[in-house]
Amino acid sequence: MRVTVSELDICLEINGKCSSKALLSRYITDSLSMKMVLAFFQEKYISVENFAKQHHVSYSVAYKVLQRLKRNLKKYQIFFEKRKLTGNPKNIRLFLYNLFNSTEISFVELYTLPIIIKTEKMLKDLKQYYPLSAYEKKKLFHFLAINLLAEQADSLDIASNQSLFFSDIGFYHLKGVLGEKSVIFINKTLSWLYLHDKLDQKYLRKNEDETIEWLNERFIESFENQFNLLRGETSQLIRRELTKIHFKLLHYTINKADEFPLDVSFFRENYPAFYCYLIEYINDLTSKRKELLQDKFFLFFSYLLLLINHIPIQLISEPVKIIIDFSYGAAYNQFIKKNLSLYINLNTEVIEAGKPEFPDVIITNRNNLYEESASQVVVWLDPPRAVDWGNLTKILLTIQEEKYKDSKIDKQIDDFPEEIIDRIE
Structure with a gap:
């Protein structure tokens, strides 16, 4: 992408080197809202007056930024109190994880040197066992660093049934890799690796979560009633992928829509059978389970990508x-x-x-x-x-x-x- 400026217009020319999302990332990075969040995250916030003076804005502008942040994050039980972020520890971690991954702020600007050193060592050790792309390295660094900070603050928690997903083999393997004693930290890291397709099946237990099992069976039964029976390896694969989708649905509350595209026209035009079927399925599911209404977008795209990636189109449509x-x-x-x-x-x-x-x-x-x-x-x-x-x-x-x-x-x-x-x- 190249920006050209004339007297009347600012044009974005696509050249394949970056997308318009680079502008959004830059906007977030340089925004007053980001600077306000960082001040609270690093516990350097003193007052509205002090923040306004540091960033060369008026008191009223700084005050409006703080009030907007309070209003938008209150629904996730995240509060700006006592000069730091308070509230739901899990939601705070997920919010910071998503926010930091959407910016180009360096690790040095975010974390203390001891946290950076410890995180870099963990990341280096993990890379010996799990292949990571450049973006996955960035995501995992933020994940590890934020959880290390939460562990230091004694606020790192995990749902009891979340840790039951992972076998003893997986747990002790990762414990050895990380050199960590915290059971919660190890299980949190296993969860990240699981959701990013890094874990072998031997590191996972058979799913026994009733909600996940119900959602899995409902989807498979509906699909088979509409189209054809899923057989052999395809059936097992679909079940495993559904378990992963529903695991994220239950345990990662405010980042489920991360990185899904808003423009659905491509999918409607190129995969009409999958698209139309899932519209009907999601509407029916959420009419019976009202608590899933807020997750319609996440479920729709997760299911859509599952079908596109693993179900031959010949199985569901006439040629x-x-x-x-x-x-x-x-x-x-x-x-x-x-x-x-x-x-x-x-x-x-x-x-x-x-x-x-x-x-x-x-x-x-x-x-x-x-x-x-x-x-x-x-x-x-x-x-x-x-x-x-x-x-x-x-x-x-x-x-x-x-x-x-x-x-x-x-x-x-x-x-x-x-x-x-x-x-x-």
Whole structure:
């Protein structure tokens, strides 16, 4: 991304090196709200007057910043009192973790030297056993540092059933890696590694949480009733991934929507069957379990990514049947067929012309040849351009969505995304 400035406009030119989120990160980093939170986090806050003087703003501006923070964080039981952050310890940790990961503030500006040294050693030891991306290293550093501070303040806690997820093998392995004595700290770190797909199955116990098991079974039963039975390894994999989703649902209250995109149009256009099914499922689930209403966004995208990543589209939707009929003969038709599988990530089936099967789409370079056909006729140039493939994709997606809706004709599909996007501020 490159910023260009003229007399009238400021333009963002996309060049693939960074996104517009860089501006948001910079905005948060430089904001007065961030500086106010840091003052309380580091217990350096003295008064509104002192803060205003330090940051060269008026008293009224500093006061408004503090009041806005108090108002927005009160619903998470986080308070600005006695010159430090107080309230729900778990929510405070999750809030700081999300906030620090969204900025470019250096570790040195956030933490004391002893915390940095201890965290860096832990991170170095963990990297020997668990591969970490650059962003995962940043996230894990903040996670470890914030939990070490909580442990020092004797405020580190964990739900009793959360630690039951991990086997003794996993616990003692990580205890040896970290060199930590705190049972809670070790289990918290196991939780982070689990949610980031770093733990082998031998480090996990069989799930016995009743709420998670109920949510798992409900989803699987609904999916199998709607589509097909999940068999063998696929069934086991889906169950494991559902357990992870519902583990996060229960134990990570204010960061469940972390990093999910707001623009749902891509998913609706490219995965209409999954999208439409999940709209119905989530609405039905939350109508019966009102306490999950605030988690609709998280559940929708978690389930959607689960299905996209692990369920073949052929399992849930009828194929869009296509005839390819170009004037250059069988070899050219075969060329188009081969490229169809490369360009189009949809459930399609190429059928032979003249067969009794009715095609949904006919792709050809012949004008006026299929005028009387009831099928959707797509006429291309030779060879097809990128715009031709793009238009074909739109047509196939529309047909696939109509096929799904035809199978669900008695059910009303609401405009789900506009209803549910109520993200954490």
